[in-house]
Amino acid sequence: MYIYDDFDHTVAQQRVAEFRDQVGRRLKGELSEEQFRPLRLMNGLYLQLHAYMLRVAVPYGTLSATQMRKLAHIARVYDRGYAHFTTRQNIQYNWIKLEEMPDLLAELASVQMHGNQTSGNCVRNVTADHFSGAIEGEVEDPRIVSEVIRQWSTFHPEFSWLPRKFKIAVTGAEKDRAAVQWHDIGLHIVRNDADEVGYTVYVGGGMGRIPVLATKVRAFLPKPELLSYLEAILRVYNRHGRRDNIHKARIKILVRDLGPEEFIRQVEEEWEASRQSGVNLPPQEEMRIARYFELPPLEKIAGPVAAFEDAKKQNRAFAQWVATNVHPHKAPGYAIATISLKPIGGIPGDIAADQMDAVADLAERYSFSEIRASHIQNLVLPHVKQADLFAVWQALGKIGFADANAGLVTDIIACPGLDYCSLANARSIPVAQRISERFADLDRQHKIGELQIKISGCINACGHHHAGHIGILGVDKAGQEFYQLTLGGAGDETASTGQLLGPGFSSDGIVDAVEKVIDTYLDLRQPAETFITAYRRVGPAPFKEKLYGAKQ
Amino acid sequence: MALNSSRVLDRNGPITDGWQRLADDEAVKTGASALVSFQRLKNEHNALFAEAAAVGVEIGGDVTLEELEPFLPRLGLIVVRFAFMRDGRPFSVGRLLRERYGYTRDLRAVGDFIPDQVLFLLRCGFNSFEVGPNFSADALKHGVAAYTVWYQRGVERNQTVAEMRLGKAKEQA
Numbered sequence: 001m002y003i004y005d006d007f008d009h010t011v012a013q014q015r016v017a018e019f020r021d022q023v024g025r026r027l028k029g030e031l032s033e034e035q036f037r038p039l040r041l042m043n044g045l046y047l048q049l050h051a052y053m054l055r056v057a058v059p060y061g062t063l064s065a066t067q068m069r070k071l072a073h074i075a076r077v078y079d080r081g082y083a084h085f086t087t088r089q090n091i092q093y094n095w096i097k098l099e100e101m102p103d104l105l106a107e108l109a110s111v112q113m114h115g116n117q118t119s120g121n122c123v124r125n126v127t128a129d130h131f132s133g134a135i136e137g138e139v140e141d142p143r144i145v146s147e148v149i150r151q152w153s154t155f156h157p158e159f160s161w162l163p164r165k166f167k168i169a170v171t172g173a174e175k176d177r178a179a180v181q182w183h184d185i186g187l188h189i190v191r192n193d194a195d196e197v198g199y200t201v202y203v204g205g206g207m208g209r210i211p212v213l214a215t216k217v218r219a220f221l222p223k224p225e226l227l228s229y230l231e232a233i234l235r236v237y238n239r240h241g242r243r244d245n246i247h248k249a250r251i252k253i254l255v256r257d258l259g260p261e262e263f264i265r266q267v268e269e270e271w272e273a274s275r276q277s278g279v280n281l282p283p284q285e286e287m288r289i290a291r292y293f294e295l296p297p298l299e300k301i302a303g304p305v306a307a308f309e310d311a312k313k314q315n316r317a318f319a320q321w322v323a324t325n326v327h328p329h330k331a332p333g334y335a336i337a338t339i340s341l342k343p344i345g346g347i348p349g350d351i352a353a354d355q356m357d358a359v360a361d362l363a364e365r366y367s368f369s370e371i372r373a374s375h376i377q378n379l380v381l382p383h384v385k386q387a388d389l390f391a392v393w394q395a396l397g398k399i400g401f402a403d404a405n406a407g408l409v410t411d412i413i414a415c416p417g418l419d420y421c422s423l424a425n426a427r428s429i430p431v432a433q434r435i436s437e438r439f440a441d442l443d444r445q446h447k448i449g450e451l452q453i454k455i456s457g458c459i460n461a462c463g464h465h466h467a468g469h470i471g472i473l474g475v476d477k478a479g480q481e482f483y484q485l486t487l488g489g490a491g492d493e494t495a496s497t498g499q500l501l502g503p504g505f506s507s508d509g510i511v512d513a514v515e516k517v518i519d520t521y522l523d524l525r526q527p528a529e530t531f532i533t534a535y536r537r538v539g540p541a542p543f544k545e546k547l548y549g550a551k552q
Numbered sequence: 553m554a555l556n557s558s559r560v561l562d563r564n565g566p567i568t569d570g571w572q573r574l575a576d577d578e579a580v581k582t583g584a585s586a587l588v589s590f591q592r593l594k595n596e597h598n599a600l601f602a603e604a605a606a607v608g609v610e611i612g613g614d615v616t617l618e619e620l621e622p623f624l625p626r627l628g629l630i631v632v633r634f635a636f637m638r639d640g641r642p643f644s645v646g647r648l649l650r651e652r653y654g655y656t657r658d659l660r661a662v663g664d665f666i667p668d669q670v671l672f673l674l675r676c677g678f679n680s681f682e683v684g685p686n687f688s689a690d691a692l693k694h695g696v697a698a699y700t701v702w703y704q705r706g707v708e709r710n711q712t713v714a715e716m717r718l719g720k721a722k723e724q725a
């Protein structure tokens with residue numbers, strides 16, 4: 001993991017001092033709420049329905065056990081004993097007091113954490129594959145370049161007041177677990193024919209009310225030139241992105257309005273003019289950062305691990321958990337374990353302070369103190385010995401996080417919705433809970449197979465419904481909560497936008513509708529077909545017919 | 553019209569300022585320093601440069617810099633207006649004027665920005681600030697001292713954190 005040096009510490013301390021001063025001026029009335037708002041947002045502080053909400057950055061989803069304990073402490077002391085992992089690998093607290101924010105930020109800074117740029121019209125927390133550095137087949141660990149980008153984008157003099165928020169995601173593997181095509185900039189680390197490392201660059205993806213998959217603007221950008229190229233993109237956007245209409249301000253609209261060719265031309269022209277200006281990182285600095293992401297000192301383990309193989313044979317529940325929640329590690333004898341924050345009937349992504357401490361203990365004991373947050377709102381222990389998996393699973397059972405449902409129908413993403421969010425049309429969490437309860441039977445879940453349900457409480461799409469195999473969108477219909485269904489979205493390397501199926505369903509009807517969709521799929525699927533592959537083969541017609549009758 | 557209700561500051565506080573902002577139909581007082589709109593500059597540049605002691609121009613973040621370029625060697629002041637507080641375009645305009653177009657004289661921000669943004673403006677090449685009566689010079693002084701190290705290079709050609717690290721590594725080697 002990256003560790004701050006004196007310079008990083010100085011920046012972090014100065015940030016806390018600056019915000020302490022700003023809160024003081026706000027409380028004295030020297031700053032109006034309108035002036036203060038963007039300042040607090042750039043420290044992650046939102047004003048919500050009931051209280052302030054704080055979003056703490058978990059850069060590229062990597063956390064240490066010590067940091068997790070601090071997050072638990074903050075939940076206890078400054079909040080109501082729990083917090084919420086989000087779809088952007090961040091963690092949110094829902095009941096924060098403004099006066100306590102400076103002390104809270106100081107506590108975060110003491111463990112090298114912050115709320116910097118988790119909101120506001122700036123470069124947001126960079127997200128990356130949650131299996132980074134542990135999974136086989138990466139060209140490079142995407143956290144290295146993510147940390148480079150974190151530093152470069154922190155308090156950037158030119159790009160801190162963009163037309164709109166700006167999200168960057170990175171994947172280092174062919175299999176895209178970071179949804180790069182759904183981001184303002186998506187980077188895919190690749191190797192060219194000359195065996196040099198670089199990036200395929202995507203620009204202009206985004207969800208919200210106008211879902212757009214990103215445009216590939218460059219097939220290969222040499223690694224040493226990344227920052228100057230990012231600056232060229234951001235400069236074109238900062239100068240020409242729309243500022244008159246908040247719904248048209250994302251870079252995806254600029255790319256659309258200019259047309260991809262013209263957008264690319266402008267970026268390349270800007271880049272040619274500025275690429276020698278000394279923005280690129282010195283290679284020594286890149287190497288310095290890279291060293292922090294080397295593998296921890298793993299043991300050499302040869303051949304199958306007998307204890308692990310036996311445990312699977314003897315304990316069916318454990319074997320089921322391994323089938324869904326354990327991924328192969330690049331080192332033999334090790335594994336990547338997903339901790340499901342989706343217990344049946346629970347609130348997706350919620351975690352209590354005691355559970356956080358327990359996860360920190362497990363990370364310390366079994367995973368070199370390392371934890372990851374995934375954009376699917378789960379946690380990951382990235383470096384667990386296969387021989388320890390059974391113990392990990394048992395310990396997770398004690399805190400209610402041993403569900404064998406990673407990637408299955410109950411591994412639902414849901415935004416906060418009307419329970420917390422001032423923009424919501426409808427509740428998201430109770431719908432997730434009821435779907436989860438409907439499909440509680442684990443054998444049935446495993447039979448259905450890989451399936452992503454994603455729920456948003458309004459068109460802003462914080463719950464990624466556009467990218468859900470089954471997407472659910474809350475709408476307001478004459479003062480009633482209604483839910484529309486979209487099918488066929490995806491966030492991986494085969495990214496696609498879900499298509500609206502037809503008229504929406506009432507809060508009571510939506511769970512039945514989801515069940516009908518799934519039953520239809522089970523009836524028509526061919527051997528080994530997942531929901532999304534089956535849907536791509538047959539299209540929406542059979543599902544429409546089941547839900548709305550033959551006429552449709 | 554003199555800048556009655558407004559003041560001009562630099563990073564250390566209030567400064568005296570002799571520029572006169574002229575409406576488009578207002579005559580240039582011979583020998584005075586005239587601050588005009590970009591439209592007027594384009595229409596009347598010959599007369600302006602002949603009559604005024606110095607010429608300044610006010611532009612917005614939407615300026616086409618190629619159009620301004622021919623005038624740059626003769627301008628003594630460029631004022632970039634924030635259309636609203638969250639208007640981020642002046643930051644790019646400032647940096648481009650300094651780094652790409654080589655403009656070296658007075659570069660001033662005006663409009664709805666707040667003291668907390670001034671440090672960033674300085675780093676993008678601005679050196680003076682026209683502000684309203686409620687703008688706190690103390691907050692500005694405080695704000696520009698908020699950070700002492702930076703990950704990025706600004707127009708002031710500071711050492712970046714990466715360069716400081718390399719320097720430190722060399723020292724220790």
Ligand code: HEM
Binds near residue numbers: 086088205415
């Ligand atoms: C409760 C307070 C929240 C508010 C007020 C809020 C507000 C918004 C708004 C207005 C957008 C649309 C932005 C646009 O189209 O430009 C948006 C998008 C988004 N939000 Fe939130 N959000 C909240 C919570 C969350 C949470 C908890 C998550 C994670 C679970 C989240 C993740 C996202 C994501 C991933 C997007 C889509 C980004 C895209 O358009 O590409 N938000 N949010």
Ligand code: SF4
Binds near residue numbers: 428456462
């Ligand atoms: S999708 Fe809408 S309801 Fe859900 S969190 Fe985002 S803004 Fe709120």
